[in-house]
Amino acid sequence: MTRTALPGRPHTPSPEPVLISGAGVAGLSLAHWLHRLGHPVTVVEKAPAPRSGGYPVDVRGTALDVVERMGLLPRLREAHIGLRRLTFLDGDGTEVASLPPHSVTGGAGGRDLEVRRGDLTDVLYGAVRDDVEFLFGDSIDSIDSIDSIEPVEPSDTLDPARTGRRTGHGVDVTFRGGARRTFGLVVGADGTHSRTRELLFGPEDRFHRHLGHCFAVFTMPNTLALADEVVLWNTPGRAAALYAVGGGDEVHALLAFAHPRPPRNLFGDPRAQRTLLTDVFADAGWHVPDLLAAAREADDLFFDAVGQIRMPRWSSGRVALLGDAAYAPSFLTGQGTSLALVGAYTLAASLAGRDHTAGFAAYEHGTRAFVTRNQDLVGEGGSTLLPPTAPALARRNARLRTLGSLPSPAPHPAHTSLTLPTFPAP
DSSP states (O other), X not given: OEEOOOOOOSOOOOOOOEEEEOOSHHHHHHHHHHHHTTOOEEEEESSSSOOOOOOEEEEOXXXXXXXXXXXOHHHHHHHXXXXXXXXXXXXXXOEEEEEOHHHHHOOOTTTSEEEEHHHHHHHHHHHHTTTSEEEETOOEEEEOBOSSOOOSSTTOOOOHHHHBBOOSSOEEEEETTSOEEEESEXXXXXXXXXXXXXXXXXXXXXXXXXXXXXXXXXXXXXXXXXOSEEEEEEETTEEEEEEXXXXXXXXXXEEEEEOSSOOGGGTTOHHHHHHHXXXXXXXXXXXXXXXXXXXXXXXSOEEEEEEEEOOSOSEETTEEEOTHHHHOOOTTTTOHHHHHHHHHHHHHHHHTTSOHHHHHHXXXXXXXXXXXXXXXXXXXXXXXXXXXXXXXXXXXXXXXXXXXXXXXOOOOGGGGOEEOOOOOOO
């Protein structure tokens, strides 16, 4: 287990104004902790309002300690979904196994939380909305004056036209809306496709590790009358899933498939995305044709490559990255939300009483091992949700059939492999 230490601080700098890009789980959590330390905090979010909806997410292990220290655990317990079962189907729709979700995911049944993403962000937003400045409907366009910038790798040279002069007086930010302001620190919590990361460190493909699949998620009518359950259909290299929260009129749908390279030419073309889905699943059985029909009509379809963000460092000068922007683990690990919550806590705790150089170094030193252990879970998740070949699928199915007769497995040690430091007083 990694224990994060907070060594002595020779001086206590005054809390600087901080800009956080992104009002998701990572950004809102960091806003909470930085406000507690006395930092004036501004959050810029390109969406016009707090984001709602989205797939349910998991809060596990050390992340549960974070939300408890925030005082939010009781409210999130009330929002807990509590799935009853996870049912696996073969290509013709025959049941392979039906199991308690935690027996497959490595979670702790009765302790871990599963909540709608929108419910989690609503709770986090409610905790900080009266204490933090929000700039909705805007985003960072450029970052002009960052001190002490160093290359990501020895061979890299950051473009001065993007990163600006080295003044040592803070970070000058120009917003898409035209405003220009200066902040002491900037934190990019703006997701896997982070604009902040691109401005500081260069194109995404330098840090994106493609995991060999693409996926699409959307909502559709609950025609199968599912309730509090997930149904997952597989053939080699393909998956279709329906996720029912409660017994409502809609379910979350997933289509995922093997694809050797990220189809970047499709990312801005919804029509081409739907065409690719239709081609890939053209011969699929079970209710996959219904999912394809729903995908063609869905107004909330989200398409992306399955991948991780792996970076040799998470900060440069006065700018740091947090959550998916720095270390997206992919949905195959089920740990994206937990890493965001833990990272926000450790970043704020590391900055307490330190200047930005020492604080960012402490954040990375204290958090990286935990992040790496959880990112490395991706192989386990991929072999369960997306077996690539017929032999791999057969092995997966044989393993699932035995799980129902075994005792509940212990929670995965990676989920609790970091002990949080005591949060410093402001």
